[in-house]
Amino acid sequence: MSTSPSDDQLVAAIAEITGTRVTDRLRLRAALTHASARKGDAADYQRLEFLGDRVLGLAVAEMIFADYPQAPEGELSLRLNALVNAETLAEIADEAGMPDLIRTSGEVRARSSRNQVNLRSDVMEAVIAVLYLEGGMAAARAFIQRYWGPRSKLATAARRDAKTALQEWAHQAHGATPTYAVDNRSGPDHDPVFTVSVAVGRLAPAVAEGRSKREAEQAAAAALLKREKAWKG
Known part of the structure; x- marks a missing residue:
């Protein structure tokens, strides 16, 4: 979006992407706000990113544990690492159309592609935290299964780190x-x-x-x- 989306637009866009209609608009706004665009005492995504990282890790671990009952711990770890790394999260954010919803300064947007990957990855984790806080693990799992499920079946998900x-x-x-x-x-x-x-x-x-x-x-x-x-x- 060329201008900062309204809260109504954010709620509608995230509902379409995730399947969950978020009621806490301040929390959703924070999840999509980089520290460089934070105003006054408004929150950014950092605390939510912390929680979302753990929720994603658990949901993906459960998924591959169930899907690969014969896989040893080493293979499960490699699959987990491949599915929760920054590149995968950024790819999913792009696929879902999330980058246009992120609020950040022009300076941050002009940074290297590596920083942009991290930005999109962090926001993805923050949004997962919002889903978890809104609807519990059921809401988070439904979204994660939708986007991570197909990737978990790929042979490349088990490549060595x-x-x-x-x-x-x-x-x-x-x-x-x-x-x-x-x-x-x-x-x-x-x-x-x-x-x-x-x-x-x-x-x-x-x-x-x-x-x-x-x-x-x-x-x-x-x-x-x-x-x-x-x-x-």
């Missing part, structure tokens, strides 16, 4: 365990950037950035594997 792949490769190729270090943390509290390096034996470290320590570690692990031509995803 970079840290796991690096650890396996490091043990086999070098008899060593990867070591990670946080080299720097910058940016405001609501939008931090972590710089992490990872080393294996005597190999030169690989360095990468991410919005969380875990994300930066994954990126650094992938960078080292790609450099050594050992990353297959």
Whole structure:
């Protein structure tokens, strides 16, 4: 939307996307507001994002636990990680048409594509929290099943994450365990950037950035594997 949508428009749009008509309009507005667009003592999505992350994790864990009764814990963990990472959440936000509903400053919208992925991912988690607070796990599960269910059936959902792949490769190729270090943390509290390096034996470290320590570690692990031509995803 070219202008900030009204509360009525937000309620209608989210109802169409999620199947739940939200009654707490202030909460819904907060879920779709980045800190850069917050006015006065109005809330933004950060607290809701915290709750939504846990609700999503539980719902997806339940889903894959039921769908893959023979899968070992390791495979379940890989599927979970692939389904709840920032890229997947941002893709679903785009698919659902959620980005046009987000309130943020022009400065934030002009940031890198990586930051935009994180923004859409955070808002998705905040909206899930709103669904949970509005209608309990039933409302949250219905939405999550609609968008995450088909993805959970894909073979790519079980691909190895970079840290796991690096650890396996490091043990086999070098008899060593990867070591990670946080080299720097910058940016405001609501939008931090972590710089992490990872080393294996005597190999030169690989360095990468991410919005969380875990994300930066994954990126650094992938960078080292790609450099050594050992990353297959």
